[in-house]
Every structure is written in C-alpha cells, then in structure tokens.
Amino acid sequence: MTNTEKQICYRISSSIKESFEESGFLRKDELLDYIKQTVDLEVSYKPRDMRTEIVNFIYESILKNKLYKEFLSGKTLMCSKCISIKPMSRFNTYKHNGETIKKTICKKCEYDNHKTWIKNNKEKQKEYDKKKYIKNRQRYLDNYKIWQKNNKSTHNLYNRQYKARLYVIKKIGRDLSDKEHKLINNLVKNEGLTGLKIYKSGVIS
Known part of the structure; x- marks a missing residue:
C-alpha cells in the first residue's frame, strides 16, 4: 500500500470515528458494511482488490481504537440529548453527596451546549x-x-500541528472546519506530514 493510499485510509478512518460522536457507535457487522460503502463511494476509481485492502486496513485500525474497544465491551451509556449509545468514558462526571456520578449527556453534546452559550454570550465569556x-x-x-x-515531544507535536494548520489556511485562503482541523492534526501525528505535503495531497482544498 502506497503512502497516498495510507493517507486515504487515515482520512476515511478519522471521518468514521468522528461520525461515532455524531450518530453513535456501530456494531462490528454494521461497521464493516459502512466502511465498504464509504470506500466504494470515495475511491470507486481504485481496483476492487485495492478497495478491499483499504477496507480491511480501516476496519482493523478502528477495531484497535481504545474507544471502540470500550464500546464493544458493553461499558456504555445512552446520551439523553443525542440519544446515541456511547462508551462511558465519553461522559463527564460530577460529585453529589460525596459520590461520583456520570452525567446524562455525552461530552460532545456538553461541548456543543457550551459552544452555543459562548457564541451567545461572547462578552461575558x-x-x-x-x-x-x-x-x-x-x-x-x-x-x-x-x-x-x-512534555517536550508533545509540545513539539503541537507546534508542528499548529504550523501545518497555518500553512494550509494560508494556501486555501479560508478558515478550517473542525473536521479539517482534526484531519490535519491526525496526519501530522500519525504520518509525520508537513503543511506543504498535506496541501499538495489534495485532502483539503
């Protein structure tokens, strides 16, 4: 598998893992079907054997994901806002009478609520x-x-991710979406790509 094809795998894998936060996690059989449909849709120009290899690569990488493993183990809760079933670690906690209790809304919904509040109360924030x-x-x-x-290595990683995002923003002439922001961070972290290479790959335009 070439570096370009690996980049395709990481991009699709990141997109699928992000979709878990929006619409809930999928069972293993559902996940495999969803990956196949996504790959067929996004890289239909690739030969069938290569599409199969890409599907297997993405499937195995998601099965190794810590959150997905937690989901498969059954340690889950249903969010009272988005009604999605998610791993328990995707819910924050609070203290009540000395007891630690899981919140009823997931971290994603809690974050979205906070973001909305900040947007409507910029001066207060x-x-x-x-x-x-x-x-x-x-x-x-x-x-x-x-x-x-x-944390020198982590600090250096954050700097490289920041520089890569700035480079891409300058080249495309607009701000990045949350999805693109995360994609660049993942490509810098997992593939060691620079802003120049990410821009030239065409994954963001």
Missing part, C-alpha cells in the same frame, strides 16, 4: 476568561513551563 487569567496568571505560566519541560 471574554470578561470571565480575562479575570480568571489575571487572577491566576503566575500559576498558569509556572504550570506551562513545567508541562513544557516534562
């Missing part, structure tokens, strides 16, 4: 962030220095 930073400025700086020292 800006003022809150400003006060919080001023109050804890030295602690933030100290913690960042410690984190940077103890």
